[in-house]
Amino acid sequence: MKAFIITIGDELLIGQVVDTNSGWMAQALAPLGISVVGKMTVGDQTEEIRSGLDWAAQKADLVLITGGLGPTKDDLTVAVLADYFETELVFSETAFAKMKAKLSQYQVEVSESHRQQSFLPQSAQLLDNALGTAPGIWFEKAGKIFISIPGVPREMKVIMTEEVLPRLLAQAGEKHILYKTFLVAGIPESELSERLETIEADIPDFLTLAYLPKLGTIRLRLGGVHEDPGILAQAVDTMAEKLKVELQGLIAAESDIPFAQAIGQLLEQQGASLASAESCTGGNIAHLITLNSGSSAYFKGSVVAYANEVKERVLGVRHETLTQFGAVSRETAVEMANGVRTKLETTYGIATTGIAGPTGGTPEKPVGTIWIAVASKDKTVAKKLQLGKNRLVNIEFSSVLALNLLRKVFLVPKEV
């Protein structure tokens, strides 16, 4: 089955808002065997929306439309759709009752523009929106499906997950869907794909294996669709086991979570705690960890030691270490990791010090030279990285590599 995505809104065309919805939708549809063959953004204009619908219907069997379902006057998607599908807008008591209930929950008064949102196309099915006031709308015409969903990402996601995907599955004739994601760290994509070549050659037709790489980590998503849920579950389990054996030591989590959260889970399993001492990453490691709710259970804090005097005064790095080896050295990284672990009384300390760039390099220590270190009470390991010249990439990449060093040295469960 082929899908085409239309996103509606002047704010997308002028570059005020970046469209992240369509990528999310494509990833959600993939395990059902539905591939997105194209996407288009049109402004808030009747003719543009209509011609976009014509185009999409030529290219695909399923057309997903997001945006333009809110209460403002610019949002004319519903009216255009009703006209396009030659149906009337009628007042839906059911939709209005649901909306009123939702608004009272948020203590918002019902306005005339809210009431207007309850005029909906007669021939369409309505899709429940658990998080907002505008329902999704499902049309069928000439064997093709057109689904219109609000553009607010969290509303789009809940309608897709709770309404659209189950219906698409049901349409596919009682098929079942299952997927399992592994978060893989410490291996480049090309090497991973070589390593999995034999396993991939044996993969059943109804399963797919997708690589979703992100600076330093790769999400490996195994997805399948089958009529028989038992066969499907067994096939996914078998493949998952093969992957786990092949990728021993490289899997940070068996679910689709951020890498820093995976590290947090491993720390929690050990009942261990962590603190970071950051120079070149400038607080990014602490930021990545504390983005995850519940991180206070294992993360005590960080000392961002940007100035050398802070490395000395707060972290207890020795003055001689800094003068003899420099701030960007194995010795400094090691003392930072141990210093923050001692100071904040944690199980582990993690440290970074380097030249993030784009300037500040020397012939011996060019931009991108970064030392990372991890320490426990009994053991300290340090590693030198040689990255590129892009400051943002250096900060993000070295943060992930430092967390992965912690994982490899201290958090991978002992092999039996």
Add this chain to the structure above:
Amino acid sequence: MKAFIITIGDELLIGQVVDTNSGWMAQALAPLGISVVGKMTVGDQTEEIRSGLDWAAQKADLVLITGGLGPTKDDLTVAVLADYFETELVFSETAFAKMKAKLSQYQVEVSESHRQQSFLPQSAQLLDNALGTAPGIWFEKAGKIFISIPGVPREMKVIMTEEVLPRLLAQAGEKHILYKTFLVAGIPESELSERLETIEADIPDFLTLAYLPKLGTIRLRLGGVHEDPGILAQAVDTMAEKLKVELQGLIAAESDIPFAQAIGQLLEQQGASLASAESCTGGNIAHLITLNSGSSAYFKGSVVAYANEVKERVLGVRHETLTQFGAVSRETAVEMANGVRTKLETTYGIATTGIAGPTGGTPEKPVGTIWIAVASKDKTVAKKLQLGKNRLVNIEFSSVLALNLLRKVFLVPKEV
């Protein structure tokens, strides 16, 4: 003039990469009076690219194409374009020489796939790519312009800035372009637009004023196009002066830079230094500041005091303060700001402590309750925020609001 943007690449369709190029292009074209009327993403398939070109040519006078110019076998844009514009691919000695020079600079060996990149459409003009090996390509056909540019964002930006925009301007008949951006902080967009209503009513036809909002800040971009550079410069100056008077105290920078960099510039102008003490923002303030190259000139570091014991032990927050008022209180925020300032010996200290959520709230201190504080040797100011339930938004928004509190209290130049 109307523009249409085509982005090419399977990675965009499957949701592996989010397209940020088209938004940047739209913003770059706007001051030239060129509006983007639509955009489309197609996969790496000849027929899809061809039909996309047909569609775009129907909708606009200028078609911008990004992606698909790299050396891999998937990238067939050049061949499709040559075929579409009925011209031959010929080996360009000039392009190959430039490429070889660039590769040797990066110490990369010239491969056969690099050589293949120098087969370019005969009837096209080549656009210099200062950062990469694949040049941009400019076609004209039936009064319409088609421009193909690599999809790597930094290469796209340099070709647009150095090659495309100047040529488009020249085509417009020796018109001149000028723009000036103000970074405005501490006022909601709706209020800003009301406040500027009178000024906007008086704006000359050849100037535009665009609002580009981002959590806590708004970039206000004044742009103009005119035949006479003198008239243009004077009009922009006059408008800029009016804006500066009206928005006194709200302008963080008179250029298009990140907010944390603007704060850094103000600190540098004072010869002042800063340290942060972060609980709920978890290192994000330090991260935002240290993303900017040169931040070591004014930023000494941060103590991310996630655990209360770190607030006490490292920042010197009194135990009684924590037990009597709690970690989320004016008193704790004030002691954190002063503690980090004293400990790291900086001119200013900035602190955050609050409940980022989504859980952890109480009836008295619901999720989103956040105290921010700023301190100098002589003065300390604290402020309570009541934000929403989204953890990420709370972290990012309170970081910006804390930096803006620092700006308002200590960094706005004294009015004459």
